[in-house]
Amino acid sequence: MSISFTEAFAWGPKAKTGPVAGFLAHRNTFEAGFPACLSLLWQRPGAAGSPACPTCRSQGNRAGQKTMVPVMNVEKLDERMTLFDIDGFTTSWLIRDRRNILIESGYPVTVPELLDGLRKVSMTPRDIDFIALTHVHLDHAGGAGYIARENPDLKVLVHEKGARHLIDPSKLMESVKKAYGSGHSPEGDMIPIPERQVMAVGSGDSIDLGESRLEVHPTPGHAKHHLVYFDTRSGSLFSGDALGGKLKGLPNFLMSPPSDYDKESAKQSIDAIKAMKPRRICFTHCGPFATDELDGFYDTLKKKHDLWSECIREIACENPEADPEEMFEHFIERNKELENYPELHFSFRLSVKGILIYLKKTGKVPGYVS
Numbered sequence: 001m002s003i004s005f006t007e008a009f010a011w012g013p014k015a016k017t018g019p020v021a022g023f024l025a026h027r028n029t030f031e032a033g034f035p036a037c038l039s040l041l042w043q044r045p046g047a048a049g050s051p052a053c054p055t056c057r058s059q060g061n062r063a064g065q066k067t068m069v070p071v072m073n074v075e076k077l078d079e080r081m082t083l084f085d086i087d088g089f090t091t092s093w094l095i096r097d098r099r100n101i102l103i104e105s106g107y108p109v110t111v112p113e114l115l116d117g118l119r120k121v122s123m124t125p126r127d128i129d130f131i132a133l134t135h136v137h138l139d140h141a142g143g144a145g146y147i148a149r150e151n152p153d154l155k156v157l158v159h160e161k162g163a164r165h166l167i168d169p170s171k172l173m174e175s176v177k178k179a180y181g182s183g184h185s186p187e188g189d190m191i192p193i194p195e196r197q198v199m200a201v202g203s204g205d206s207i208d209l210g211e212s213r214l215e216v217h218p219t220p221g222h223a224k225h226h227l228v229y230f231d232t233r234s235g236s237l238f239s240g241d242a243l244g245g246k247l248k249g250l251p252n253f254l255m256s257p258p259s260d261y262d263k264e265s266a267k268q269s270i271d272a273i274k275a276m277k278p279r280r281i282c283f284t285h286c287g288p289f290a291t292d293e294l295d296g297f298y299d300t301l302k303k304k305h306d307l308w309s310e311c312i313r314e315i316a317c318e319n320p321e322a323d324p325e326e327m328f329e330h331f332i333e334r335n336k337e338l339e340n341y342p343e344l345h346f347s348f349r350l351s352v353k354g355i356l357i358y359l360k361k362t363g364k365v366p367g368y369v370s
């Protein structure tokens with residue numbers, strides 16, 4: 001098994017308030033009794049930009065008032081497809097056919113929002129036949145167990161390397177709790193999914209929905225166990241994090257987190273997706289984009305993998321003692337345009353860290369510790 005969740009989530013002494021905590025961000029921090037949105041807590045004094053909570057978009061509120069508003073939004077794209085914008089950052093998708101499928105499940109704590117979304121289209125978990133997960137990071141797979149529990153006939157589709165973490169999420173949750181300290185996980189705990197409900201899928205598989213099929217394509221890079229799903233009927237490609245994120249009004253951004261980001265695999269996966277000629281990309285973060293809106297998208301994204309990697313290699317070689325936050329500051333300093341997107345800084349921080357681990361693993365930067 002190659003996925004190291006401990007490595008992915010543990011950021012050393014800063015983990016509790018560090019960027020990983022930010023990434024697992026925090027719609028319910030006020031409810032949980034935290035004095036303020038954690039986006040403030042993870043901001044290091046003097047850091048470039050002022051990261052907003054990636055979920056609530058606010059810059060936080062030191063007085064502790066509840067300023068975060070759930071933004072669950074249901075949008076019917078056509079007769080078959082509906083999107084659930086769970087929290088402004090994470091999307092789940094429904095395709096209706098003779099068998100209904102949900103793609104992505106959001107965080108554990110956002111399950112009530114997702115169920116509410118289903119209710120708004122007159123459905124319950126009992127109407128869902130499959131949940132397809134692009135990978136087992138908490139913001140994609142976290143809610144699946146709760147939905148599956150409500151319908152014992154429901155099957156959860158996942159890469160074979162991710163399957164055991166659905167059946168027994170204890171290792172993943174242990175790592176998340178370690179990141180938060182004192183056993184608290186504001187994004188909630190995953191619950192185990194019975195083995196008979198977990199279905200490993202991979203290259204060449206396609207899911208028979210009745211009148212249509214959903215193809216499964218392994219797309220390593222963001223994570224070794226990453227899959228995308230292609231709805232051939234509508235030309236919609238459910239990209240997970242393989243093509244990074246694309247929030248409305250913001251540029252496409254890389255998502256290259258610890259611990260198994262691999263640049264060359266990520267670029268090959270972009271080529272593989274391009275060859276499928278999708279008409280619509282359904283980003284988990286966040287929403288649908290017609291490919292003709294995304295001029296030169298694939299090549300620009302591939303180039304960005306190279307540019308970011310080279311930039312971080314230079315920074316690491318010139319500042320071998322820099323800690324992750326200093327690395328991030330150097331990175332923003334050299335990529336001034338990124339200052340304009342403070343709401344994405346939590347993600348950029350993770351990407352810097354992920355690329356650095358990749359560079360060390362591949363010997364381009366010294367200091368890899370396995």
Ligand SMILES: [Zn+2]
Nearest residue numbers: 135137222241
């Ligand atoms: Zn991910």
